[in-house]
Amino acid sequence: MMIKIIIIDDEPLARSGVAARLAQHPDCKVIAECTSAEDAAEQLPLLRPDLVFLDICMTGLTGIELLDCTPRDVVPAVIFLTAHDRYALDAFRHEALDYLLKPVDDERFNQALDRARRLLDLRERAGNEPDTQESSSDTEFRSEWLTRFTVTAHGRVHLVQTADIDWIEGLGDYAGLHVGEATHLIRKSLNFLEKSLDPSRFLRIHRSAIVNTSRIQHITRLENQDSIVTLDYGHQIRSSRTYYAALKRLLM
Known part of the structure; x- marks a missing residue:
């Protein structure tokens, strides 16, 4: 799919730098x-981009x-670009997909772009309507912790048991549930899931x-x-x- 992108920054050099990097990716426009x-x-509701590269400190708002x-x-999905790391907490409270500090190196830029690709691909496969609720039976009878999710893929509804999940990837205000070779997208933030899972x-x-934690095979300290956590x-x-x-306590 072609990723439609808006660059928002009051510095011309910063905008041109992002645009030049994106020009190297044929799937980005x-x-x-x-x-x-x-x-x-004014432009966001008119153009409806898939992804925004957004500076934090700008004149005005x-x-x-x-x-x-x-x-x-x-x-849409937001990748923050800023010269100041003190805004990181606010950025992730707004469910930013990523937070890049200027000057950004190519590797980090490409990592952030790859995360955007994964999110958009999962959204497309889910029909752009990832389910946001646990199953109705869970809503009525579940215990303190979430035990399963209802997900939609290719027009079909599936129940995913939390015990079957290997790991969960945060993708802005979405999350990818990795279950074996499959990945299911839900509209839940990682902060919400951290508080809702056992x-x-x-x-x-x-x-x-x-x-x-039952999937962790070993941990290598760098x-x-x-x-590096190996599943x-x-x-x-x-x-x-x-x-x-927390990882160390797990090993004790």
Whole structure:
């Protein structure tokens, strides 16, 4: 699919830099460049992009304020671009898909773009209507923790038991449930899922990943204090140092 993108930044060099990187990807099309949040507030509902690269500190409204005043149904996947790391918490409270610090290197840029591709692909396969609720029987009878999800794929409704989930990938205000070779998209944030899943069975190991602890095969500590978590079917997930204490308790 062709990804329609709007770049929102008040710095011309920053906009041209993002556009130049995107020009290297045949599946990406920049449909507009906005020099302010006020301009973007008008363009977003008209152009309906799939993805936005959004600066935070701009003259006038900030990028965060733009999201606050834009109806949720017209806010697409958002990748923040900023020179300031102090806004990271606010960005992820707004369910940002990623948060890139300027100057951005090619590897991090491409990683963020790949996450956007996965989200958009999952949304397309789910018919752009990922289910947002647990099953009706769960709503009526479930215990304290979520035990299953209702997901829609290719026009069919499936029940996914939480025990069958290998790991969960945060994709902005969506999440990808990885079950074997399948991935199911739900419109739930990782923050919501972290609070709603049994903490004795699910552990957050990164701002964009929750794992089923029964699937962890081994953990490798890296020199920078991050870790690589290897699941029992060989998949590897990077865990940031912030979550190492919880991982260490798991091993004790």
